[in-house]
Amino acid sequence: MSAIDTGLAGIPSAPRQTIWQLRRKRFLRNKPAVIALAILVTLTALCVLAYPYSLLMGLDPNETNLLMRFRPPTATHWLGTDSLGRDVLLRLMYGGQVSIAVGVLGTLLTALIGILIGVWAGFLGGKVDAFLMRLTDVVIALPMTPVLIVLGAVDLSKLGLSQALASSPGVVFLRIVVIIALVDWTTIARITRAATIEVRQREYVKAATVSGARHLYNVLVHVLPNITTPITVAATLSVGRIILFESTLSFLGFGIVPPTPSWGNMLTNAQELIISAPALAVYPGLLIFLTVISVNFVGDGIRIAFDPRSEK
Amino acid sequence: MNALVEVDNLNLHFPIDDGFFKEKLTLRALTDVSFSVEEDETLAIVGESGSGKTTLGYTISGLLTPTSGRIKFGAALGGHSQKRPVQLVFQDPFSALDPRMMVGDIVAEPLRLQGVSRAERLQQADDVLEQVGLPAESARRYPHEFSGGQRQRIAIARALIAKPKLIVADEPLSALDVSIQSQILNLLNKIKRDRTISYLFISHDLGVVHHLADRVIVLYLGRIMEIASRQDLFATPSHPYTQALLESVPRIGRGRRKPGQALKGEIPTPLSPPPGCVFHTRCPRAQEVCRRQIPELLPAPGRPEQLSACHFKD
Amino acid sequence: MLRYTFFRLVQAAFVLLVMTFLLFMLIGMMPGDPVENMLEGNPALTPELARQMRELYGVGVPLPVRYWHWLTAAFQGDFGFSSLYFRPVLEILGPALLQTLKLMVATIVLSIPLSLLLGAIAALRPGGWMDTAISFFAFASISLPNFWLSLILIIVFAVQFGWLPASGTPLADNPSLGLQIYHSILPVTVLTMFFVGPLLRYVRASMIETMSSDYIRTARAKGLSETTVIVKHALRNALIPMVTVLALGFGMLFSGALVVETIFGILGMGKMIFDAIRYVDFNLALIGLLLATIVTLVSNLLADLAYAWLDPRITLK
Ligand SMILES: Nc1ncnc2c1ncn2[C@@H]1O[C@H](COP(=O)(O)OP(=O)(O)O)[C@@H](O)[C@H]1O
Ligand code: SF4
Ligand SMILES: [Mg+2]
Numbered sequence: 001m002s003a004i005d006t007g008l009a010g011i012p013s014a015p016r017q018t019i020w021q022l023r024r025k026r027f028l029r030n031k032p033a034v035i036a037l038a039i040l041v042t043l044t045a046l047c048v049l050a051y052p053y054s055l056l057m058g059l060d061p062n063e064t065n066l067l068m069r070f071r072p073p074t075a076t077h078w079l080g081t082d083s084l085g086r087d088v089l090l091r092l093m094y095g096g097q098v099s100i101a102v103g104v105l106g107t108l109l110t111a112l113i114g115i116l117i118g119v120w121a122g123f124l125g126g127k128v129d130a131f132l133m134r135l136t137d138v139v140i141a142l143p144m145t146p147v148l149i150v151l152g153a154v155d156l157s158k159l160g161l162s163q164a165l166a167s168s169p170g171v172v173f174l175r176i177v178v179i180i181a182l183v184d185w186t187t188i189a190r191i192t193r194a195a196t197i198e199v200r201q202r203e204y205v206k207a208a209t210v211s212g213a214r215h216l217y218n219v220l221v222h223v224l225p226n227i228t229t230p231i232t233v234a235a236t237l238s239v240g241r242i243i244l245f246e247s248t249l250s251f252l253g254f255g256i257v258p259p260t261p262s263w264g265n266m267l268t269n270a271q272e273l274i275i276s277a278p279a280l281a282v283y284p285g286l287l288i289f290l291t292v293i294s295v296n297f298v299g300d301g302i303r304i305a306f307d308p309r310s311e312k
Numbered sequence: 313m314n315a316l317v318e319v320d321n322l323n324l325h326f327p328i329d330d331g332f333f334k335e336k337l338t339l340r341a342l343t344d345v346s347f348s349v350e351e352d353e354t355l356a357i358v359g360e361s362g363s364g365k366t367t368l369g370y371t372i373s374g375l376l377t378p379t380s381g382r383i384k385f386g387a388a389l390g391g392h393s394q395k396r397p398v399q400l401v402f403q404d405p406f407s408a409l410d411p412r413m414m415v416g417d418i419v420a421e422p423l424r425l426q427g428v429s430r431a432e433r434l435q436q437a438d439d440v441l442e443q444v445g446l447p448a449e450s451a452r453r454y455p456h457e458f459s460g461g462q463r464q465r466i467a468i469a470r471a472l473i474a475k476p477k478l479i480v481a482d483e484p485l486s487a488l489d490v491s492i493q494s495q496i497l498n499l500l501n502k503i504k505r506d507r508t509i510s511y512l513f514i515s516h517d518l519g520v521v522h523h524l525a526d527r528v529i530v531l532y533l534g535r536i537m538e539i540a541s542r543q544d545l546f547a548t549p550s551h552p553y554t555q556a557l558l559e560s561v562p563r564i565g566r567g568r569r570k571p572g573q574a575l576k577g578e579i580p581t582p583l584s585p586p587p588g589c590v591f592h593t594r595c596p597r598a599q600e601v602c603r604r605q606i607p608e609l610l611p612a613p614g615r616p617e618q619l620s621a622c623h624f625k626d
Numbered sequence: 627m628l629r630y631t632f633f634r635l636v637q638a639a640f641v642l643l644v645m646t647f648l649l650f651m652l653i654g655m656m657p658g659d660p661v662e663n664m665l666e667g668n669p670a671l672t673p674e675l676a677r678q679m680r681e682l683y684g685v686g687v688p689l690p691v692r693y694w695h696w697l698t699a700a701f702q703g704d705f706g707f708s709s710l711y712f713r714p715v716l717e718i719l720g721p722a723l724l725q726t727l728k729l730m731v732a733t734i735v736l737s738i739p740l741s742l743l744l745g746a747i748a749a750l751r752p753g754g755w756m757d758t759a760i761s762f763f764a765f766a767s768i769s770l771p772n773f774w775l776s777l778i779l780i781i782v783f784a785v786q787f788g789w790l791p792a793s794g795t796p797l798a799d800n801p802s803l804g805l806q807i808y809h810s811i812l813p814v815t816v817l818t819m820f821f822v823g824p825l826l827r828y829v830r831a832s833m834i835e836t837m838s839s840d841y842i843r844t845a846r847a848k849g850l851s852e853t854t855v856i857v858k859h860a861l862r863n864a865l866i867p868m869v870t871v872l873a874l875g876f877g878m879l880f881s882g883a884l885v886v887e888t889i890f891g892i893l894g895m896g897k898m899i900f901d902a903i904r905y906v907d908f909n910l911a912l913i914g915l916l917l918a919t920i921v922t923l924v925s926n927l928l929a930d931l932a933y934a935w936l937d938p939r940i941t942l943k
Binding site for chain 2: 019202203204206207208209210211212213217221222225226
């Protein structure tokens with residue numbers, strides 16, 4: 001050691017709580033958020049169990065049975081059957097898989113597009129930034145629902161896909177994810193850009209640049225790890241929004257198409273049956289509502305846990 | 313003496329645009345700046361806030377591209393392979409360190425960018441940390457666990473690890489407590505004793521400059537007002553601006569002093585610097601000629617090493 | 627400011643132009659033959675005219691050229707005929723837009739006082755039980771699928787109790803205002819429920835900020851009653867920037883209204899656009915979507931201008 005006074009008294013002997021431990025603690029103190037998280041986990045688990053459940057009960061989500069229409073709840077059909085004699089609970093479970101998967105995948109894609117555009121604009125600045133932000137303005141100025149519906153109505157076979165492929169469930173599912181991401185990336189892009197501009201001018205980025213770091217290095221090593229907080233919060237909130245988009249689209253007939261169940265398209269049918277079978281209109285919507293409100297509470301909890309100053 | 317860096321007629325203008333209907337404005341941050349940094353010397357840059365000190369430091373480090381003029385890394389490097397053997401130490405020790413990286417990785421980053429293997433560079437990081445007076449185990453901590461002074465040591469360690477020829481230190485003490493300032497100052501002096509290195513030491517504190525500099529450049533509105541050795545500058549300041557600066561620090565200012573020489577008024581905006589001598593709006597000695605003609609940076613009478621840009625210099 | 631306004635207007639016009647092209651392309655990719663879709667419904671369609679049109683828009687004609695023909699016609703006020711209704715599209719969309727705007731105005735008129743009231747109550751004691759309840763309500767508002775809420779309200783109030791009509795459009799030929807309002811209760815309730823959440827969150831946040839500001843403390847110190855302080859000072863302060871929030875929310879509300887209309891069978895923009903897309907009515911869909919874009923653009927423009935107007939820093943830029 002050198003002879004000069006180093007003023008080391010302040011160095012702790014063991015690492016203090018990491019920032020993540022602190023955040024977890026703050027999140028766990030937030031009761032609504034914890035309850036919401038529990039609900040989400042339960043709902044997801046239930047949906048994931050659809051297949052084992054169908055085996056256990058000997059049910060098929062898509063097999064119609066006209067002799068079994070509109071049955072009240074029984075020991076085999078816990079929530080009864082729908083207008084085609086299919087088990088409502090099982091279809092809700094499968095529909096949930098679709099809705100949650102669209103929410104999660106859509107958010108991932110939205111975040112990917114948003115982060116790429118936001119980081120690109122924020123890091124390079126200048127003309128690139130101006131162009132990308134005008135593009136963002138344009139997308140924000142679009143009327144959301146109608147645009148989603150036009151995109152949903154596009155005949156994929158006119159884009160060169162074969163008719164069979166275009167209407168296969170996998171492609172229909174991916175198409176929903178893609179079109180929602182195409183209109184929803186703006187929020188994350190704006191947040192990412194603002195955060196990137198903030199981090200870009202920090203001095204550790206300058207130090208790296210002086211040592212020979214290129215843009216890509218700075219973005220990957222310094223910028224991205226330091227903007228995870230606002231992106232995580234924005235992404236969580238976008239899960240709820242995307243689930244709502246998907247259900248609206250499917251409800252209107254431009255999203256997931258029957259016989260594949262989704263919470264949205266189960267309501268399309270129920271709409272015509274509100275007099276004879278009102279219960280069919282209750283469950284899917286209730287599940288959408290429960291899922292989205294839980295996601296929003298969890299998102300709010302994450303926001304507060306990540307940035308205690310925002311708690312007001 | 314051997315010039316390490318030669319700065320020749322450097323100009324740096326920031327274009328300022330006014331929204332979309334561009335009224336192109338130019339902010340002249342540096343105008344006609346020429347000087348050299350010698351090998352193994354400490355060259356101080358002083359000037360009020362906004363005079364262009366940071367811009368100058370960034371330009372020499374390569375962070376900003378000059379509008380015109382040249383920066384040449386010269387003969388003293390002796391065929392050194394590094395393009396620009398410069399490192400930076402910043403004013404704010406908090407935003408200088410990436411909070412998501414461990415200290416060892418922060419210090420070793422310049423080597424990482426040179427392609428040195430992780431084991432090798434972390435080993436070197438431990439050594440450098442020790443040289444700046446931090447225990448090697450600091451390497452496995454995160455920046456938020458350290459105090460301001462300790463962080464500044466980490467930043468200095470990062471600057472040292474790539475064995476630079478020049479460290480640009482941009483007000484490295486001004487964010488620190490006074491008691492810590494002297495520790496960091498001592499550390500910088502110690503480093504200087506141990507190796508051949510030059511400092512471009514940016515400061516607005518003449519007291520610190522007096523303590524550490526070999527030569528001093530006085531900057532005002534992006535122009536050099538005076539360049540002199542420390543002794544000359546503090547004993548016989550030539551430029552009215554330098555004299556006014558020293559006036560405000562009576563403890564060290566031993567120069568000729570006339571009453572009423574202290575600075576008055578505000579520094580004008582670099583968006584439209586005054587014509588002629590940029591200092592004339594605040595200069596107690598200003599004459600008609602000062603408003604029209606830009607004074608050249610020339611030796612003071614009888615002191616060939618002391619350059620000053622004034623029509624009526626001492 | 628004037629410059630900024632001008633710039634934003636130019637920008638909006640440009641966006642609209644780009645949108646005409648994008649929508650022209652997208653709608654062309656809906657199922658069916660776009661040219662036949664475009665021509666159908668025009669009562670003046672003689673074989674000769676049809677031949678001319680096919681020449682302008684037909685299979686061999688490249689897309690940009692087709693678009694150009696459409697654009698020049700549109701600039702001359704020719705927006706084509708609806709193949710669903712056999713009438714010029716503007717004749718259909720004019721009343722539809724009016725219908726949708728009525729729905730939205732009613733919602734806004736209800737939402738503003740409601741959000742001010744709820745936001746103010748919540749801000750009185752942040753963290754108290756009233757605040758918690760109102761916050762929960764706000765979360766519910768942004769999480770409710772509005773088409774589902776519509777169904778539930780119909781089931782409860784129209785089917786079960788029979789108190790309110792399930793249809794948003796009165797059957798009578800010239801319905802009285804009262805009748806119109808009666809039929810609008812459910813749809814407007816749904817939209818208000820949907821719109822009030824974001825608004826009240828905003829009011830609450832801005833009230834809390836104002837209530838802790840120096841000038842409210844001064845007002846209190848002057849001995850003014852708490853009600854006076856809240857109503858005269860804090861609320862009024864929260865109200866001014868709310869213009870911006872309202873304008874921004876307008877686009878969202880418009881999208882919401884489109885969905886709600888389809889459920890209540892209201893002959894507004896939403897119903898027109900959805901039917902047009904569902905039954906591939908090229909001209910109706912295109913112009914309907916463009917009108918929707920204009921509405922959203924204008925509200926965003928107003929939001930930005932209001933913001934620039936209220937926040938002097940922006941104008942300096
Ligand atoms: N990136 C930039 N864009 C525009 N103007 C700048 C920029 N950086 C610095 N300036 C301006 O250049 C002048 C010199 O700034 P700076 O070099 O930071 O001065 P100092 O470090 O001496 O306080 C100031 O007027 C400052 O506002
Ligand atoms: S040139 Fe004139 S104005 Fe400038 S410093 Fe000298 S005396 Fe003052
Ligand atoms: Mg500076």
